[in-house]
Amino acid sequence: MKTTWLKTAIAIAAGALSTQALAAGFALNEQSISGMGTSFAGRSSSADDATTLFGNPAGMSRLKREEVSFGMAAIHAKTNIKDTSGFPGNGSNDGDMVPTTAVPMGYYVQPIDDKWAVGVGVYVPFGLITDYEGGFAGRYHGDYSEVRVITVQPTVSYRFNEKLSIGFGPTINRIDGQLESAVPTGPAPDSRVKIKGDDTAVGFNFGVLYEITPQTRAGLTYHSKVDYKLEGDTKFSGAAFGPLAGKYDASLDLETPESIDVSITHELNDQWTLYGGAMRTRWSRLEAIVVENEGAAPLSVISEEQDWHDTWSYALGAAYKLNKQWTLRTGLAFDQSPTNNTHRSPRIPTGDRTAVSFGLAWNPTDDVTVDLAYSYLWEEDTKIRHTNSQGLSYNATYENSAHGFGAALSYRF
Structure with missing residues (x-):
């Protein structure tokens, strides 16, 4: 029971962190369809459209007209689970644990004059859903996880001159999650543990854009860490918990990590534009998870080492303007996983991954742009060798891949 509580509480933190560029989990980098x-x-x-409010708020200075942009991305993941072993020695492993997930986004930018612009964005920077079948062989290590963060970001930018712009926006972030695990109860049906929690916390997004030449510009964006204190409850049910079955108030301190994104855009000629970028994310903040439980002695304080590491992601891309109405895009990205072989569990069974993308922009008029995009990512084979303090083990090899589809509409007033 103690181990199951701990694994479930840890997952609410690890799940919340398992994002960035469809990275470290089937989750979210989809804040811009372009x-x-x-x-x-x-x-x-x-800084192609209003979605720059997230990518680099300084880029709002390049938008000459009032603009609104709404979009949606859908993520469909597939997993092949093989080479399984461990307690209880049987159970299903069909791999259909990630339901197709929709990720919404919306932005509004208003230039005030030649120097100032303001805007607001709503997007989902973090999220995770894994939902294994009831008889999953690894159910004692976590069989349901749902965590998401929704962010509202009011933003302002200022253009110093023809070359240098800056932008800043506080982020108001709402996190909520629900995690479930099974607990063995001998010959009786499995017991269950369910934890729910939520919190609202503030961070910020800061960016600098420098136009080296009229054709070349470089940008740097800093997304701050966000400190959460999730408050909620945990419900224990089933014979495994005896008189301790019931609900307990619970809290969990959590920091989502900061990241620095640097990139360059070069307009080669009237038709070709080239892009390159890299992002560093400080996942090493997740050294350990400490859970505080009210009235649940001897479980009032529980901690476990995670030992995640910082990661880099890299991307190269290009856009080709066929004519005034049509633009084609493509890109290739590589993204490291922060997880390690010692602590990786079925909740976040991810490894290093590669993604290839294709996009299309249609401008039927000067006021309207329709963006469509498709991404396919695949991971290296990822091994789970997970044993908890009760000696229950789950071993498997995961082959993960995912399809991403996106559509957005931008309108300029």
Whole structure:
């Protein structure tokens, strides 16, 4: 029971962190459909539309007209689970644990004059859903996880001169999650543990854009860490918990990590634009998870080492303007996973991954742009060798891949 509580509480933190560029989990880098078409290469320097409010708020200075942009991305993941072993020695492993997930986004930018612009964005920077079947062989290590963060970002940018712009926006972030695990109960049906929690916390997004020449610009964006204190409850049910069955108030301190994105955009000629970028994310903040439980002695304080490491992601992309109405995009990205072989569990069974993307922009008029994008990613084979303090083990090899589809509409007033 103690181990199951701990694993479930840890997953609410690890799940919340398992994002960035469809990275470290089947989750979210989809804050821009135009950016999705180039695998997010040039994210902090492209400033093509109102979605720059997330990619680099300084890029709002390049938008000459009032603009609104709405979009949606859908993620469909597939997993092949093989070479399984461990307690209880049987159970299913069909791999259909990630339901197709929709990720919405919306932005509004208003230039005030030649120097100032303001805007607001709503997007989903973090999220995870894994939902294994009831008889999953690894159910004692976690069989249901749902965590998401929704962010609202009011933003302002200022253009010093023809070359240098800056932008800043506080982020208001709402996190909520639900995690479930099974607990063995001998010959009786499995017991269950369910934890739910939520919190609202503030961070910020800061960016600098420097136009080296009229054809070349470089950008840097800093997304701050965010400190959460999730408050909720845990429900224990089933014979395994005896008189301790019931609900307990619970809290969990969590920091989502900061990241620095640097990129360059170069307009080669009237038709070709090239993009390159790299992002460093400080996943090493997740050294250990400490859970505080009210009235649940001897479980009032529980901790476990995670030992995640910092990661780099890299991307290259290109856009080709066929004519005034049509633009084609493509990109290639590589993204490291912060997890390690010692602590990796079925909740976040991810490894290093590669993604290729294709995009299309249609401008039927000067006021309207329709963006479409498709991404396919695949991971290296990822091994799970997970044993908890009760001696229950789950071993498997995961082959993960995912398809991403995106559509957005931008309108300029």
